[in-house]
Amino acid sequence: MHAWAMAMGNRLDFILAGYVLFFDCSLCRILTIHLLQLAMNSINGIVGAQGNQPLLSFGVISDVQYADISDGRSFLGVPRYYRHSIFVLQRAVQYWQNQQKLKFVVNFGDIVDGFCPKDQSLTAVKKVLNEFDNFNGPVYHMIGNHCLYNLPRNELLPLLNIPSISGHAYYDFSPIPEYRFVVLDGYDISAIGWPQDHPHSVKAQKFLLEKNPNSDKNSPSGLVDLARRFLMFNGAVGKEQLDWLDCILKDATRSNQLVVICCHLPLDPGTSSKESLLWNYDEVMEVIHRYSCVKVCLAGHDHKGGHSIDSHGVHHRVLEAALECPPGTNAFGYVDVFDNRLSLIGTDRMESTEMAFTSLQ
Numbered sequence: 434m435h436a437w438a439m440a441m442g443n444r445l446d447f448i449l450a451g452y453v454l455f456f457d458c459s460l461c462r463i464l465t466i467h468l469l470q471l472a473m474n475s476i477n478g479i480v481g482a483q484g485n486q487p488l489l490s491f492g493v494i495s496d497v498q499y500a501d502i503s504d505g506r507s508f509l510g511v512p513r514y515y516r517h518s519i520f521v522l523q524r525a526v527q528y529w530q531n532q533q534k535l536k537f538v539v540n541f542g543d544i545v546d547g548f549c550p551k552d553q554s555l556t557a558v559k560k561v562l563n564e565f566d567n568f569n570g571p572v573y574h575m576i577g578n579h580c581l582y583n584l585p586r587n588e589l590l591p592l593l594n595i596p597s598i599s600g601h602a603y604y605d606f607s608p609i610p611e612y613r614f615v616v617l618d619g620y621d622i623s624a625i626g627w628p629q630d631h632p633h634s635v636k637a638q639k640f641l642l643e644k645n646p647n648s649d650k651n652s653p654s655g656l657v658d659l660a661r662r663f664l665m666f667n668g669a670v671g672k673e674q675l676d677w678l679d680c681i682l683k684d685a686t687r688s689n690q691l692v693v694i695c696c697h698l699p700l701d702p703g704t705s706s707k708e709s710l711l712w713n714y715d716e717v718m719e720v721i722h723r724y725s726c727v728k729v730c731l732a733g734h735d736h737k738g739g740h741s742i743d744s745h746g747v748h749h750r751v752l753e754a755a756l757e758c759p760p761g762t763n764a765f766g767y768v769d770v771f772d773n774r775l776s777l778i779g780t781d782r783m784e785s786t787e788m789a790f791t792s793l794q
């Protein structure tokens with residue numbers, strides 16, 4: 434059982450023991466009612482003598498991959514519901530609005546699918562963004578490979594409201610003084626999205642030639658173990674971004690802030706298929722592990738989702754894709770943020786996950 438659930442169980446045992454012992458005395462009956470009220474509040478997660486009120490809550494969704502085309506399947510045969518996925522997003526926005534407490538939403542990328550007819554790309558992107566606009570608060574986006582199959586960076590970033598210097602799509606924000614959110618650009622070094630002759634595209638093409646001998650650079654055929662990530666639909670975080678990340682984490686440490694990292698591409702082999710990992714996830718994690726402020730890394734891309742805790746106690750949670758929800762089902766949620774844990778409350782196919790911070794760091 435999870436440590437948090439055990440603690441809650443112990444607390445209830447204690448409260449119920451109090452009820453049995455004191456029920457006969459009328460003063461104690463009042464005390465008992467008070468204790469039971471506390472217990473109910475704890476169960477509902479409303480208030481808590483030990484700080485069960487979140488510091489902050491935010492909505493999450495990943496891999497909508499909308500397109501006005503018939504249902505299909507992934508390369509591995511998993512059904513994909515391109516038209517239905519926008520209904521999942523509509524229900525997500527309604528759900529986030531109903532919570533009445535969400536400060537913002539994070540979308541983990543791939544809002545439109547690569548199979549979207551290219552003359553419809555802009556319309557499809559705008560259609561999805563219009564749905565996000567129905568949320569009454571900021572939406573923080575990141576780019577995924579499918580976004581880049583549809584539109585080049587220079588068109589995409591302004592539409593997604595991503596603050597950008599020379600086409601880069603990494604940024605950070607601090608919604609409350611206690612927390613910093615870092616959004617990484619996993620397609621910084623990539624063979625998709627940049628003009629073919631852009632230095633970052635050239636570097637990525639060269640990298641793929643060295644690492645992947647297949648003529649189809651999206652094929653992992655013959656690649657062994659972790660090398661299966663060297664596919665064209667993935668990318669890397671460049672040197673400049675790594676240096677920026679180091680500075681941000683140094684600053685967060687100085688400011689006593691806890692950090693949540695968000696990236697379309699997963700950063701931990703324990704939580705993702707090898708074919709979905711960021712090319713240089715190891716370099717990024719080396720920077721992250723220099724600091725103890727990073728508690729959670731959230732990602733998309735690997736549609737089945739997953740959760741792991743790495744050797745330094747950092748949680749990695751890959752979010753289940755909206756695209757793969759059969760009609761009528763959902764995959765979105767919200768995260769309650771505490772000073773000692775993140776609690777993901779998921780719907781249907783998005784599993785709820787408690788992410789209690791450990792002291793391994």
Ligand SMILES: Nc1ccn([C@@H]2O[C@H](COP(=O)(O)O)[C@@H](O)[C@H]2O)c(=O)n1
Nearest residue numbers: 506507508509649651652653654666708
């Ligand atoms: N195990 C795999 C996975 C993918 N591919 C190639 O990637 C392309 C995109 O994959 P999807 O997950 O979006 O279906 C696919 O067309 C394949 O070329 C692969 O070869 N092996």
Ligand SMILES: O=P(O)(O)OC[C@H](O)CO
Nearest residue numbers: 578666708709734735736
């Ligand atoms: O969203 P796609 O089509 O890039 O698929 C990504 C796969 O899940 C990676 O294994």
